[in-house]
Amino acid sequence: GAGVSQSPRYKVTKRGQDVALRCDPISGHVSLYWYRQALGQGPEFLTYFNYEAQQDKSGLPNDRFSAERPEGSISTLTIQRTEQRDSAMYRCASSLARQASTEAFFGQGTRLTVV
Amino acid sequence: KNQVEQSPQSLIILEGKNCTLQCNYTVSPFSNLRWYKQDTGRGPVSLTIMTFSENTKSNGRYTATLDADTKQSSLHITASQLSDSASYICVVRGPSGGYQKVTFGTGTKLQVIP
Numbered sequence: 001g002a003g004v005s006q007s008p009r010y011k012v013t014k015r016g017q018d019v020a021l022r023c024d025p026i027s028g029h030v031s032l033y034w035y036r037q038a039l040g041q042g043p044e045f046l047t048y049f050n051y052e053a054q055q056d057k058s059g060l061p062n063d064r065f066s067a068e069r070p071e072g073s074i075s076t077l078t079i080q081r082t083e084q085r086d087s088a089m090y091r092c093a094s095s096l097a098r099q100a101s102t103e104a105f106f107g108q109g110t111r112l113t114v115v
Numbered sequence: 116k117n118q119v120e121q122s123p124q125s126l127i128i129l130e131g132k133n134c135t136l137q138c139n140y141t142v143s144p145f146s147n148l149r150w151y152k153q154d155t156g157r158g159p160v161s162l163t164i165m166t167f168s169e170n171t172k173s174n175g176r177y178t179a180t181l182d183a184d185t186k187q188s189s190l191h192i193t194a195s196q197l198s199d200s201a202s203y204i205c206v207v208r209g210p211s212g213g214y215q216k217v218t219f220g221t222g223t224k225l226q227v228i229p
């Protein structure tokens with residue numbers, strides 16, 4: 001597609017439920033990043049992939065969070081047993097190459113609300 | 116712990132005035148530093164990128180400076196416009212254990228008023 005696409009745009013879930021957030025990066029982009037952004041805060045890095053390999057997951061808050069990118073394209077961020085503190089905007093970004101200077105393009109995000 | 120701190124947290128200026136946003140970081144080693152502009156409800160968009168050897172870089176009315184010795188960067192906006200109202204986020208990238216890791220600042224919320 002023309003840009004980074006995320007779905008769903010909005011997700012309201014009950015505490016304790018699992019959620020899966022999807023990111024469809026720009027076609028051909030090697031690197032894919034997940035961030036989350038609480039209201040009024042800057043983005044918080046979660047994890048990133050080069051192709052299908054998860055390179056850094058040090059930003060994942062705890063083991064309820066996991067991400068995969070099995071074919072090196074679409075990625076899914078899964079949150080198990082959601083808690084209210086998980087409520088945030090979850091953003092995905094992709095970049096063409098692995099070089100550090102390559103610009104990352106961001107998706108519109110998924111607004112997750114845990115009630 | 117690698118940190119990126121921005122100041123001020125928020126800023127209101129009159130249209131046409133200049134302003135300077137600050138970013139201090141402790142990320143080490145350092146690969147590059149980007150300034151992003153994030154409009155309300157949108158994803159961040161890159162304004163400038165600077166590497167260790169660069170001291171200043173301009174993008175239209177935006178000028179970023181970098182002092183890698185003191186680990187400080189600034190973003191100067193000249194002749195502000197109403198459309199400059201946004202959050203400005205400083206992002207520092209550095210290698211960590213063989214991988215590239217990004218650390219985000221908390222952002223400065225700028226409001227330009229007529």
